[in-house]
Amino acid sequence: MVKDAQGGGAGVTAGHGEVITTAVAPALPTQEHRLRLSNLDLLLPPLDVSVLLCYRHPAPSAAALKEALAKVLVPYYPLAGEVVANGDGEPELLCSGRGVDFTEASAAAGVEMRELRFGVVDERVEKLVPAKNAASVMSVQVTKFKCGGAVVGCTFDHRVCDAYSFNMFLVAWAAAARDGHGGAPPQLIPSFRRSLVAPRDPPPPRSPSTDALIDRLFAPVGSAPPPPNAAAAAVNRIYRIAAGDVAALQASAGPGRTKLEAFTAHMWQLCARAVAAAAASPPPSRERPCCMGVVVDGRGRLFPDGAMRAYFGNVLTIPYGVRGSEELRGMAFADVADDVHAWVVEAATGDHFRGLVDWVEARRPKPAAARAYLGGTGGGDAAVCIVSSGMGFPVGDADLGTGPPAFASYHFPWPAGAGYVMPMPSARGDGDWVVYVHVSPELAEAMEEEPTVFRALDSSYVFG
Incomplete structure (x- = not known):
């Protein structure tokens, strides 16, 4: 109606x-x-x-x-x-x-x-x-x-x-x-x-490893560290990545690494490059650490049998890693990808999501927040970037009666100091990615200066 x-x-x-x-x-x-x-x-x-x-x-x-x-x-x-x-x-x-x-x-x-x-x-x-x-x-x-x-x-x-x-x-x-x-x-x-995501009653015995991970990834808002320093003026861009470059990134990351893990590792090193460039600009300043997070969906972790396939709501956690920018620039790419894989796998379990539901219940109505947005447990000084996969976006299925879209993208210019990056499949259906970014000007410049991976999105790509 x-x-x-x-x-x-x-x-x-x-x-x-x-x-x-x-x-x-x-x-x-x-x-x-x-x-x-x-x-x-x-x-x-x-x-x-x-x-x-x-x-x-x-x-x-x-x-x-x-x-x-x-x-x-x-x-x-x-x-x-x-x-x-x-x-x-x-x-x-x-x-x-x-x-x-x-x-x-x-x-x-x-x-x-x-x-x-x-x-x-x-x-x-x-x-x-x-x-x-x-x-x-x-x-x-x-x-x-x-x-x-x-x-x-x-x-x-x-x-x-x-x-x-x-x-x-x-x-x-x-x-x-x-x-x-x-x-x-x-x-x-x-x-x-x-x-499907209700707290357990009675709560199970506390697990030191599960509790430690949750306390590292989330914090009650009142006890959370201050947010990281916001970029002077974040920019919003959409880039494309050729299918061949996606495959090359994954191959460079080493066996057993997913495309998203390889992409996240690449973004982490780009973040370190941007931090170094910003520190070298007049007046020179100390380099900041880099906090990189990635959003993990928990539906299949909580119910591997597919019981949450149709569940409508949020089922997310955000593991992250923090390293010094100089350290990241000196690491081999495969080692950075190994690091990303380690903290993603640690959080991608049913036990973590069940424990997270119980953790929130024990603290309600006090709100909580993901520490990744805040620069990790240290907070404040870190440069932050979050990767959220949109690779499940059903571009070909978004046919509203006259044919599938020629182009599709997310748009998330959030009012926070953390950068946000979301790759999704190109509407061309050829394996290319379209990547929405909301990042600092320095990080956008680092992305555009590299010879491969991030490419300009022009009208000929969309309508050609």
């Missing part, structure tokens, strides 16, 4: 022509109720994440997208609700069926989709993803271009779901849009069973 959104209507915004916002509610009525966030959800601060999908002519119409969205919001009803505070001040979901704010925009006169410089996000691309109302869970924006193409942008509250969950929604939305064109309905129904 589509209805006028409060405060919506026609208008003009910078970079856009006419703009109309309505609210799309679930096609079937929702019994209002509250759905608590899991203990793993509670580890996330109030951050919004965006996704943008670029479609060539003929792009899906806003009317068709709204109709499909109303259908898919029936099983994905929490996305049409609001985030509210409970009696303890913790966030939880009010499943009210208020709807998803859906904005229809037209590009400013004379702006062609082929002219968009997707690689330089700060120029114009950020206007293609919607700002989200603070209480709402999700918003959508469709920007139409004179050529008949369109960009679909979605923004969602990270406390409600992770990228794995939102990918499920995107696939379901696309299937609902294709249903009118003979497509098959979605097969995976989302699960909101909080019992």
Whole structure:
């Protein structure tokens, strides 16, 4: 069901022509109720994440997208609700069926989709993803271009779901849009069973090794070290990496190392190079240590039998390593990759995730945070970068009725001092990667100066 959104209507915004916002509610009525966030959800601060999908002519119409969205919001009803505070001040979901704010925009006169410089996000691309109302869970924006193409942008509250969950929604939305064109309905129904990540009652005997790892990776906010020094002005970029360069990185990392581990090791050494360059700039300063983290999904760790395959929510942990920048620059690449592998494997266990659920329960309602964002246990002085894999992004399945997108990327310009890097498959389907980065200017420069791996993303790559 589509209805006028409060405060919506026609208008003009910078970079856009006419703009109309309505609210799309679930096609079937929702019994209002509250759905608590899991203990793993509670580890996330109030951050919004965006996704943008670029479609060539003929792009899906806003009317068709709204109709499909109303259908898919029936099983994905929490996305049409609001985030509210409970009696303890913790966030939880009010499943009210208020709807998803859906904005229809037209590009400013004379702006062609082929002219968009997707690689330089700060120029114009950020206007293609919607700002989200603070209480709402999700918003959508469709920007139409004179050529008949369109960009679909979605923004969602990270406390409600992770990228794995939102990918499920995107696939379901696309299937609902294709249903009118003979497509098959979605097969995976989302699960909101909080019992899958419930604390154990009674708690098991304490495990020194499990507890030590959790205390190293997470901290109650009141006892956490101060955040690292924020970059003077973080930049947002999107690069591409050729499939051959991805394979070469993995081969250089040594046997048994994943592509993501090799990529993370490469980013860690680039971070060290950026730190050294910044320290050498006038006035010269002391080199800082480098904290590199990587996001690990726990669904298959908690339930190897696939019981969490349809689970909608956050199931994440963030292991990390801290080394001096000079030390990192002197290490062989394979040794850096070994280090990454060691701290990733240590956290990628069911015991760690079960212990983390219990750890949060013992400290509620006091909030907690991942130490990786804060520079590790030492905090403060470290240069921080987090890698979060978007390699599960179903680009080919994001066909909203008129064909798969020509380009897709995440967008996460968060207000923190830590850098954030998210690789995902290229829409070309040839093994290339598209990498969104929100990093310091020094790190972006280090990425662009190297002779291989990170390459400029130009319009010929997207539309050629």
